[in-house]
Amino acid sequence: MVTENTCPQIQLKNLCKVYQIPGGEVHALQNINLSIEKGDIYGIIGMSGAGKSTLIRCLNRLDTPTDGQVLIDGQNVLAMKKKELLQTRRRMAMIFQQFNLQMQKSVARNVRYPLEIAGVPKKEADARVMELLKIVGLEEKAKAYPAQLSGGQKQRVAIARALAGDPEMLLCDEATSALDPMTTQSILALLQKINQEMGITVVLITHEMAVIRQICNKVAILDGGKLAEEGSVDDVFMHTKSAAGRRLFGILPDQEEVPPQPAIRIVFDGSAAGQPIISKLVKELGMDVNILSADVRQLNGKSFGQMMIARPEDPSDVKRVMEYLRAAGMTVEEVHV
Amino acid sequence: MTWDKLLPLLWEGTLDTLYMTFWSSLIAYVIGLPLGVLLVVTRKDGIMPSPTFNAVLGVVINFLRSIPFIIMLAVLFPVTRAVIGTAIGTKSIVFPLIISAFPYIARMVESSLDEVDHGIIEAAQSMGSTNWQIIYKVLLPEAVPSLVNGAAICVTTILGYTAMASAAGGGGLGSIAIVKGLNVRKFDIMYSASLLLVALVQIITVFGGRITRRLDHKHR
Numbered sequence: 001m002v003t004e005n006t007c008p009q010i011q012l013k014n015l016c017k018v019y020q021i022p023g024g025e026v027h028a029l030q031n032i033n034l035s036i037e038k039g040d041i042y043g044i045i046g047m048s049g050a051g052k053s054t055l056i057r058c059l060n061r062l063d064t065p066t067d068g069q070v071l072i073d074g075q076n077v078l079a080m081k082k083k084e085l086l087q088t089r090r091r092m093a094m095i096f097q098q099f100n101l102q103m104q105k106s107v108a109r110n111v112r113y114p115l116e117i118a119g120v121p122k123k124e125a126d127a128r129v130m131e132l133l134k135i136v137g138l139e140e141k142a143k144a145y146p147a148q149l150s151g152g153q154k155q156r157v158a159i160a161r162a163l164a165g166d167p168e169m170l171l172c173d174e175a176t177s178a179l180d181p182m183t184t185q186s187i188l189a190l191l192q193k194i195n196q197e198m199g200i201t202v203v204l205i206t207h208e209m210a211v212i213r214q215i216c217n218k219v220a221i222l223d224g225g226k227l228a229e230e231g232s233v234d235d236v237f238m239h240t241k242s243a244a245g246r247r248l249f250g251i252l253p254d255q256e257e258v259p260p261q262p263a264i265r266i267v268f269d270g271s272a273a274g275q276p277i278i279s280k281l282v283k284e285l286g287m288d289v290n291i292l293s294a295d296v297r298q299l300n301g302k303s304f305g306q307m308m309i310a311r312p313e314d315p316s317d318v319k320r321v322m323e324y325l326r327a328a329g330m331t332v333e334e335v336h337v
Numbered sequence: 338m339t340w341d342k343l344l345p346l347l348w349e350g351t352l353d354t355l356y357m358t359f360w361s362s363l364i365a366y367v368i369g370l371p372l373g374v375l376l377v378v379t380r381k382d383g384i385m386p387s388p389t390f391n392a393v394l395g396v397v398i399n400f401l402r403s404i405p406f407i408i409m410l411a412v413l414f415p416v417t418r419a420v421i422g423t424a425i426g427t428k429s430i431v432f433p434l435i436i437s438a439f440p441y442i443a444r445m446v447e448s449s450l451d452e453v454d455h456g457i458i459e460a461a462q463s464m465g466s467t468n469w470q471i472i473y474k475v476l477l478p479e480a481v482p483s484l485v486n487g488a489a490i491c492v493t494t495i496l497g498y499t500a501m502a503s504a505a506g507g508g509g510l511g512s513i514a515i516v517k518g519l520n521v522r523k524f525d526i527m528y529s530a531s532l533l534l535v536a537l538v539q540i541i542t543v544f545g546g547r548i549t550r551r552l553d554h555k556h557r
Contacts, residue, residue, distance in 0.1 A: 060463055089465035100460035103555040104479050113461070117470045145554040158460075165464060 007074040008035035009169065009201055010042075010059060015068035017054050017225075028054045029065065030225045036203060036218070038168075041195050043212040043233070044205040045248060046222035052205040055222065056173050059203065060089050072169075090118065093162035097174035099154040101146040107133070107157050108142040114165035132160040136190065152183035159190060163198075170194065172204035176211060188215050209248045213237065221245045237306075238267050238331050249306070250293065251335055260336035262311040263292055264321060267331040278307070281324055287317060308335075343529065346513060350530055353427050353508035354537065357499040361434035362492050369439040372398065373446025374472060384458065384468050402440040406498045409437045410505055430499065430507040438495050445491055449483035450476055482553035489545020493538045500534065510534045 017029040028051045036042045046052045057063035058070055061077050070077040072088055080088060093114075101110050108129050115125035133139040136156040146154055155175060162170055172191065176184040192215045195202050206212065212219050212233060220230040223244035229236055236245060246252040251265055266277075282289055289309050296305025311334060312318050318334065325332045376394060379387040404412070413433045418424040421432050453476055461475045477484070500511025510530045518527025 062459060062463060086465040086467065089463060092463075094460070094463035096456060096460060098454075098456050100454070100456040102457055102475060102479055103454075104481060104553070113474065114464050116474065117464065117466050147555055161464075171463075 007071065009038040009040075009073060010036035010203065011069075011071040011074075012055075012058075013069040013071065015055070015058060015070065016066050017051070017058065017063065018066045027225050029058070032068070032222075032227050034220050034227060034230055036201060038201055039195070039199060040218050041192070041202040041204070041216045042218045042220070043216035044203070044220045044222060045207065045209060045212050046205075046244065047207060047248075049224075050222040050244075051225040052207075052222050053173060056094075056171050056203060056205050059171055060092050060094060061085060062094075090114070090165045091167055092169040092171055093165060093167035094171040094173060095155065095158045095162050095175045097177045099146070099151075099158045099178075101154055101157055101161070103146050105145075106142065107138065107144050107146065107149070110146065110157055111160045111164055113161060118165060128164065129160075132163055133157075135163070135194075136160045150183075151179050152186060155179065155183075155187050156190065159187075159194070163194065163200075167200060169201045169203065172202065174205060174207075177206065177208075184211070191215060209250075221248065234269075238269060246335075250295065251306075251308070261292065262334070262336050263308045264311050264318070264325075265333050265335050266307045266309065266325055268296055268305045268307070269329070269331060277325070277328055277330070278309075280328075281321065285320055285324060287312065287321070289321075343526065346517070346526070347510070347529060347533060350508060350510040350513040351533060351537070353502075353512075354496065354499050354510045354534070357427060357430055357434060357502065357507070357509055358492060358496045361431045361438055361499075362488075362495050364431070365435045365438035365442050365491075365495070366488070368435070369442025370446050372439065372443035373450065374476070376443060376447040377450040377476070378468065378472065382455075384462070384471055398440040398443050401436065402444065404437070406433070406437045407501050407504060409433050410501065414505075425506040427502065427508040430502045430505055433505075434495060434498055437498060438491065441494065442487075442491050445487040446484065449480045449487050452483050453479045482549045482555070485552060486545060486549040489541055489549075492545075493541050496534070496538060496541070510537075 012032050012034050015029055015032040016027070019026040019028055032055065044052045044055060054063055058065045059077070061070070065078065072092070075088070077085065077088060102113070105113075108126070111129045111132055112125050115128060120128070130139060130142065133142055136159055138153060138156050138160070141149065141153065141157075146157065149157065170191070175191075176187050179187060188211060191202055191204070194200050204211070204216070216233050218231065219233045219236050221228040221236070221242055221244050223242065228242035228244040229240070237249065240246050240249050240251060243252065252260060278289055278291070292308040292310055294305070294307040296307070312321060322332050322334070372394065376391065376398070377383055378385045379391040379394070381388050381391075410430075410433045413436060414424045417429050417432045421429045423429050457475060457479060458471060461471045466475070499507075499509050500514070502509050503512035503515045510533050514527045514530035514534070517523060518525075518530060
């Protein structure tokens, strides 16, 4: 308890997970080290098979790592006895891609479950259930059964259920991957609200960078079971180092066999996104600009984004463009040279 | 035979059949249901993995299940006498019926619980449920429609077994059809008792199906 104020809420130390399969082993996680602070919305992203699902399931020991430590407020989850583990699990609720609601129980009964297993008196529990359903905007569906709900509504019920035990952390295992883009937006907004208003730490895994850029403040990029890159979303986006990160950000093409076109990557850091920068560049330098891709959006209240323009043939032109953009406060880099 | 003699006979037979079916089903479920749960939860990927126990239980259940009822009835004669006090008569049939039915029920329960989505169990685990809470608050409630459907099948199977009660001097419709019908060439008794048996099976099946559909909230 001495370390309570100094250690991260969730800390992974040298986490490894090896699966035995016929004819060999699969290293699903290799020496993962990362720290998640209280109040973070921490995104873990990777392609399928990168190990992100295994990673999040190790946090509450649904999966048992082969080696390493999972520390929750400094307590090693892997060393916990059964009872202590159950108590810890109640502090870290989880939602899933397939919602995992009880199909034979009403929405209200589903949400009441964590209260039932914690022994909360029925009357008190029922009142709390209605409060929770109100938070997720489904109070009129209390008596409905999950089969009667849409995917987004089911995930809302799952979120209400997760919140019922007053957790400090919420683990989201591909929580929006089965939902359409509109519904994804509303679920992400709900997660953000829960994080901001209740101070619940959110750990989410996803394969969509848009999800990370929309609500996360921290990101870890997993690639083939290894931690490729980690840091604040702003930093990682502005100075993407790893190949996996560059692919996920669209700097590298998704498929490795497509030969990338030489380009200049312009990163909008929030201050200059309002300026007609390309238009000015064209006018002032008197050269044509071929925009390959552009993706600018709001992120934590600031305009962030990136634009890829074709690299001019003439090296001196490249230099002029780069210098011009740097002078305008942009982060620029040549890619695929 | 006239109706006023036939009807009381059939009525008594029906009551005997229902008596045997009810008590043996009930007690066999008391034994078979927990065993079915154990078969599921002690599997390698279950919530209380214990592969050795699971394998042993599986072998015992398969062994008991493969013994035909008529053989079981004979083999258990001394045990039945020790437990019930007599090995002859309607009441004593209940014991071998239970022994024959509970392994069958255990397998039926196992297959019902198997249908419960593993993700739901995992969600319950992630919420910090004890294994006992998972069993009685998640696994069993989620499987209720399927368990009821399985129960209808088990009960009709047991009802079928009761027809062999005559081999141990028991009563019931099956016994009437054989002893008071077939053996003495009274085909009207044989046919009417048999038809009643068929009717009972139909009623249980239809009601079982109806209750299953009413209870199931997953498929609508």
